[in-house]
Amino acid sequence: MKQAQFNDKQLEIAWEEIEQVFNSSGMVEPAPGFTARWNERLQLEKQQEDRRQAWMLIIMNLVIALGFLGLIAIQIAPSLSTGSSLLDIWVDMVSRMIVNLKMVGGVLGTLGRTLPGVIPTSWLMTGITALGIMVAVWASMVRQHIRNQGVSYEQV
Amino acid sequence: MHNAEIEWLRRAQQGEDAAFSRLVEVYQKPVYNLCYRMLGNAGDAEDAAQETFIRAYKAIKRYDPSRKFSTWLLTIASNYCIDQHRRRKLPTFSVDEFENPDIPEKAPGMEARLVQNEHQQQIAELLDELKPKDRSAVIMRYWYDYSYEEISEALSLSVSAVKSRLHRARKTLAEVWSETQYEAVSIERKQYETSAI
Numbered sequence: 287m288k289q290a291q292f293n294d295k296q297l298e299i300a301w302e303e304i305e306q307v308f309n310s311s312g313m314v315e316p317a318p319g320f321t322a323r324w325n326e327r328l329q330l331e332k333q334q335e336d337r338r339q340a341w342m343l344i345i346m347n348l349v350i351a352l353g354f355l356g357l358i359a360i361q362i363a364p365s366l367s368t369g370s371s372l373l374d375i376w377v378d379m380v381s382r383m384i385v386n387l388k389m390v391g392g393v394l395g396t397l398g399r400t401l402p403g404v405i406p407t408s409w410l411m412t413g414i415t416a417l418g419i420m421v422a423v424w425a426s427m428v429r430q431h432i433r434n435q436g437v438s439y440e441q442v
Numbered sequence: 443m444h445n446a447e448i449e450w451l452r453r454a455q456q457g458e459d460a461a462f463s464r465l466v467e468v469y470q471k472p473v474y475n476l477c478y479r480m481l482g483n484a485g486d487a488e489d490a491a492q493e494t495f496i497r498a499y500k501a502i503k504r505y506d507p508s509r510k511f512s513t514w515l516l517t518i519a520s521n522y523c524i525d526q527h528r529r530r531k532l533p534t535f536s537v538d539e540f541e542n543p544d545i546p547e548k549a550p551g552m553e554a555r556l557v558q559n560e561h562q563q564q565i566a567e568l569l570d571e572l573k574p575k576d577r578s579a580v581i582m583r584y585w586y587d588y589s590y591e592e593i594s595e596a597l598s599l600s601v602s603a604v605k606s607r608l609h610r611a612r613k614t615l616a617e618v619w620s621e622t623q624y625e626a627v628s629i630e631r632k633q634y635e636t637s638a639i
Contacts, residue, residue, distance in 0.1 A: 300616035300623070304568065308584045311561045316474040316488055321467045327492050328459070328499065 343427045354416040361409060454502050466495050473519050479581045480523035482566045494519040517596040520578045527574040571618050576611040579604055
């Protein structure tokens with residue numbers, strides 16, 4: 287019992303001494319120029335964030351483009367059973383697209399009537415949807431980029 | 443919090459970097475001090491304090507002005523330091539490796555500086571005995587005069603848990619202190635006896 291009381295008293299004294307050391311120590315300060323170093327770090331972080339966003343944009347576009355190609359591949363898959371080779375189909379499709387582009391350049395008015403006849407409507411819808419998504423993603427990323435650059439930065 | 447700080451805070455929340463820089467200027471000392479006490483050396487403390495402000499900058503729009511800004515900042519700093527402890531399992535540092543922090547300008551001369559350094563070493567060694575969360579609670583209590591409620595909010599603990607952690611920490615620190623003092627006295631006695639022979 288006495289030993290326990292002695293220990294408690296000893297710890298109490300020890301704690302009082304520790305408190306004195308704590309109280310006398312005060313706040314530790316960083317080396318001068320902390321804010322300037324932080325500003326530099328912030329700029330680096332922002333650059334890294336911009337790079338991350340650029341990579342995300344590229345990856346998203348790649349995914350969309352691959353998805354689009356996949357959809358076309360699914361749509362042309364039934365044609366493969368007719369016996370013609372995949373290369374023939376692609377060449378045929380590219381040549382038809384060139385013809386179509388020429389048509390678009392030449393007569394915009396006849397586009398609505400001609401295109402559905404050359405390219406199946408489902409292909410056309412898939413293409414327009416994919417293009418729409420890509421344009422939306424690009425527009426939002428460009429807007430974000432412009433907004434980031436537009437933030438005024440004043441060195442303190 | 444001064445009116446100017448409230449204004450900087452408002453402008454920082456609207457995305458003005460210069461206003462946030464002013465907040466960094468004002469709060470660098472308490473944040474750095476907490477990181478230094480938590481991590482025990484100047485290099486890690488600098489890195490942790492910088493990271494704290496980067497995290498605060500990113501989350502500033504989510505900051506609730508009804509909360510005390512300093513408590514919010516110290517919560518981020520404390521969580522980051524506790525996380526660092528878990529990740530790195532920081533080794534205990536010897537007195538020889540100890541990096542001296544920048545002593546406040548109050549220290550008038552060499553002697554005072556030496557005493558201050560000795561105190562900093564003692565404190566670092568003592569705090570090193572505690573678990574990260576207990577250490578954080580002790581620092582908030584004894585360097586920032588935080589109430590139990592403020593500490594519980596900062597560390598996401600109940601008030602009774604904070605009280606029990608502080609009690610345990612005080613006991614551990616007192617035991618370590620007593621042992622250290624006893625060892626110091628024993629060494630001195632041995633030296634005296636050797637020289638007497």
